[in-house]
Amino acid sequence: MFRRLRTIRARHWIHLVSLAGVAFAATGCHIDMWYQSKKVAQDENEFFRDGKADRLPVAGTVARGELRHDDAFFTGRVDGKLITDLPARVEVSKELLERGKERYTIFCSHCHGAAGDGKGMIAQRGLSLRRPPASFHTDRLREMPLGHFYEVISNGFGVMYQQGTRIDSGVGAEKGKMDRWAIVAYIRALQLSQYYDASGLSAEEQEKLGIPAPEQIEWKNAFTEAQKKAAGSKPEEGGH
């Protein structure tokens, strides 16, 4: 009699345990495919000394369709001289300047200020900055060839770090990506807007505007005029 009871108990236990197993499986907590052996961006890889799975291509590699054959466009220099005009394939348009404004706001404004006067958030907070961010509204920078600005974005300048890794160089320029040049164009537009001859406006308008917003300039004309002016002045040899 007792023996029988014990066998029944044992069988119950088996049932109970297997039930728990089924319940566990039904909760769906298997993760066999969640982590696969493939490497995705920013993964770790112990194989390399720096632990990064992302590798750079061998120096000098040129990806298909990414040959940088246009010196003016990709370096801001032709024959070692900074270019004073925008490269041929950059066309000044309202869209370009709007793009430039957007990118400038993301990448430059917290140091150089929304108006380019060098009074961005960082400048205002950093009492002990080694060198303050530059104001673009100096005679030197107003007359600086445009290629210089491209270089500063791509390679940095003095204590300013390069910003190029995050801003499109225009490798895919066929697709209309040319963010660095868009920023360059916008900076020149900022310089113009701060240096704007407001005599054409009524006093009331001048009062209201203070400084005209970049949107209020006849882009194309103002732009080419500034270009002429910059071209007329001596471009600085050899950059910084």
Add this chain to the structure above:
Amino acid sequence: MPQIFSKKANTYSRVSLFCLLALPAGAIMAGMAVTRGPAQTNVGMPLDQPVPFSHKHHVEELGIDCRYCHASVETSAKAGVPTTETCMSCHAHIWTNSPLLEPVRKSYETGVPIKWQKINKVPEFVYFDHSIHIARGINCNTCHGPIQDMHITWKGQYFFMRWCLECHREPEKYLYVNPRDPDKDPRQKAFDLYSLNKYGEDLTPIEWRNLEGSDLKFSKDQIAEGEKLVEKWGVKVKQLTDCWTCHR
């Protein structure tokens, strides 16, 4: 013949029958609650990071755009965690002696990246792409919670398949334009929201909810507007729920 079972036995048998069914179901549900709860999915749990990086400080108080640090979010699948150089572009100038930033400086010197703990992740058999969502003006906070309020970043959503599908079935509920500039590219809208908030602009109800990353409530008008946008932007609603959209 006397009754073998008392009247109470009826109740007992019912109760035990009920238990027979309810216990396994309860066990399954409890198990599911555990595997899908915060302890497993980490939703709402700040993780221990090598540097106590604060989005509240950098985004809300300093007003830095997401794209300064997560630069590829508009153009590629991955948003990417910023490189050490990105931090150093500011921290070589400012707060240069902070002990909290020691790991950043060390990483910059040695070239070994900082090991941030991953917070948001979908299983590797799921394909997710940031760029298309940003192009349609889906806010970061809809998927990541109120980033601008986080001192230490936590996970805002659990990323179950059901959750993705809720929106993929009816994207019109989530699409809207910035009423201040309705013709602007929707891409910029999500980022503008943070600065609008910072400078105390009046936000519409849907903007508020998007900013807080809370569950949206949908009004008829808004859904009708959304449907127009689906049409205008050519959102491919039909294929959004196909398995191959997310499992390739």
